[in-house]
Structure formats: structure tokens, C-alpha cells
Amino acid sequence: MQKFKSDDKKCFLLAEKIEQIFRDGFVLSSDVMHYIDSTFSNPSINELEEIINDEHNCERDSLVELLFFPDESVQIELEEFLESKDFKKEDEEKVINYILNKKLVTTIRFPESKDSLKFFVPKSSAIQFISRLNLSRKLNKRLLKAINKFVSDKRRTPVKVRLRNAMTVLSENKIKFLCSFFEKIKVEENYFFKCLDFILDFFDGIKDDINIQQPLVERKRSLFQNLQKAVKFEELLNKNNLEELISRGVRIPHISKEDAMNNIVIIDTITLAVYGEQYSSPLER
Numbered sequence: 001m002q003k004f005k006s007d008d009k010k011c012f013l014l015a016e017k018i019e020q021i022f023r024d025g026f027v028l029s030s031d032v033m034h035y036i037d038s039t040f041s042n043p044s045i046n047e048l049e050e051i052i053n054d055e056h057n058c059e060r061d062s063l064v065e066l067l068f069f070p071d072e073s074v075q076i077e078l079e080e081f082l083e084s085k086d087f088k089k090e091d092e093e094k095v096i097n098y099i100l101n102k103k104l105v106t107t108i109r110f111p112e113s114k115d116s117l118k119f120f121v122p123k124s125s126a127i128q129f130i131s132r133l134n135l136s137r138k139l140n141k142r143l144l145k146a147i148n149k150f151v152s153d154k155r156r157t158p159v160k161v162r163l164r165n166a167m168t169v170l171s172e173n174k175i176k177f178l179c180s181f182f183e184k185i186k187v188e189e190n191y192f193f194k195c196l197d198f199i200l201d202f203f204d205g206i207k208d209d210i211n212i213q214q215p216l217v218e219r220k221r222s223l224f225q226n227l228q229k230a231v232k233f234e235e236l237l238n239k240n241n242l243e244e245l246i247s248r249g250v251r252i253p254h255i256s257k258e259d260a261m262n263n264i265v266i267i268d269t270i271t272l273a274v275y276g277e278q279y280s281s282p283l284e285r
Contacts, residue, residue, distance in 0.1 A: 025107030171208035
């Protein structure tokens with residue numbers, strides 16, 4: 001092994017792990033396959049290889065970006081190492097340089113098929129891949145303690161990956177809310193992550209110092225009102241044709257009833273877990 005300054009060693013070790021990920025190759029997800037088939041009209045393996053190697057194809061960059069996007073499974077593989085080291089923003093460049101010096105060849109594999117293709121990892125793809133790992137982001141120590149104490153072994157690393165991807169800094173009341181959420185939420189795995197993803201998305205739209213219960217109540221009230229409008233529109237549509245309703249100035253509600261109902265249930269699940277008896281639904285007042 002090469003000799004490094006102690007501070008550079010962690011960058012080299014991470015680069016080795018990333019190098020191995022590229023050498024192991026990538027299996028195309030169903031979402032990526034859908035994008036390929038819909039954008040490039042179900043290309044054969046040879047046609048896909050031509051697209052990837054054609055730098056003048058205007059759709060090529062978007063495709064390559066998708067191929068090398070570090071999905072959750074990749075990030076889970078690296079999370080324990082990232083958590084154990086104190087990476088700084090400037091370490092990204094060191095890791096990138098180690099990777100670029102290797103001139104890596106990777107393999108793209110098709111799901112449920114023996115088809116695969118090999119090619120050199122483009123420089124831009126390696127840079128984007130590493131930047132999307134969010135190496136320098138760190139979880140608040142109290143939040144990390146709550147995750148390690150209350151979140152099951154199976155869920156723990158995916159939770160940390162989601163938080164690493166979500167934001168750089170959490171305010172005090174958001175940390176407190178999440179700690180309480182991890183301690184008190186008792187739902188099955190899929191629903192747990194639906195609730196967590198809702199919270200992280202919700203946090204992006206509220207101020208840091210706000211009482212979190214209030215905007216949750218307001219979001220639920222808004223969802224319920226939109227749901228009522230959608231139901232009322234459906235009732236009108238059963239009695240009138242669409243053109244007539246439009247001519248009368250009736251607005252078409254742009255809302256999925258299923259999504260609205262699911263989000264209402266998610267909000268109730270979260271708020272009842274965090275606030276318990278202190279929470280009362282705005283629809284029950």
C-alpha cells in the first residue's frame with residue numbers, strides 16, 4: 001500500500017472502496033430501464049453502447065448521469081466508513097484525484113438478463129458520483145445517539161443515509177422532533193420510511209425556529225380541504241360533462257385523492273407518535 005499522510009489515508013481508503021464499487025459494476029434499476037426504453041425506443045445492448053460513447057448525443061449526458069448515480073444501496077455500503085471518519089469538504093478533491101488516476105473500467109448489467117457492457121468511467125461521472133456521497137455532512141450527536149438507541153439494526157443505516165442526503169444543518173427544534181420521532185414511532189418498515197421521508201421533505205418547507213406541530217396541522221387541513229374539492233368535482237363531473245364545467249368556470253382540482261389521503265394518515269401517525277395526547281386533529285375540532 002502507498003504511504004500517505006495520516007489525514008490523507010482515509011481519502012485513499014474511501015477511494016479504494018469506491019473503486020471496488022465501480023469495478024463490481026452496476027445493475028440497471030427498473031426506473032433507469034424505463035428511462036432508457038422511453039427515451040431511446042428500447043435500444044439493443046449495442047445501440048446503448050453507441051449512445052454512451054457518442055459525446056455528441058444530446059441525451060447522452062443525462063443517461064450517463066443516471067447510470068452512475070449512487071443509489072441508496074451504494075450509500076448504505078459506504079455509510080459506516082463515512083461515519084467513522086472526519087471528512088472535510090476539501091477531501092472530496094483528494095478522493096476524486098485518486099479515482100481519476102485509476103482510469104476505471106466498469107460494467108453495466110441489465111436486470112434479469114445476461115447482457116452487459118463495459119466502458120471507461122467518464123471523468124465527469126466519477127466527480128458527480130463522489131460529490132453526491134455528501135462526504136463532509138455529519139449528523140448531530142444527539143440525533144445519532146437517538147438513532148443508535150431507538151432505531152432497529154435493519155433500519156439504522158438507511159436512516160443515516162437519508163439524513164446525510166437530506167440537509168446539512170438541522171435546527172434545535174427539528175433535532176428534538178426527530179429524536180422524539182425515532183424514540184416513539186412504532187410502525188412497520190415500509191411505513192416507517194414513508195413517515196421519515198415525509199418529515200424530511202416537510203422540513204425543507206418550514207422555518208427553522210417554528211413550532212413544528214402547527215405547520216403539520218396546517219398541512220393536514222390544507223390536504224383535507226383539497227380532498228373535499230376533489231370529491232365535489234367528481235360529483236359534478238358525474239352530472240355534467242367536462243366541457244360544460246370548464247365553460248362555467250369550474251376549476252379542475254389538480255390533486256391525487258389517494259396521495260392526499262395517504263399524507264393525511266402519515267401526518268396523523270407522526271403527530272400522534274411525537275405529541276401523543278397533546279395532539280388533536282384539526283378535523284375533529
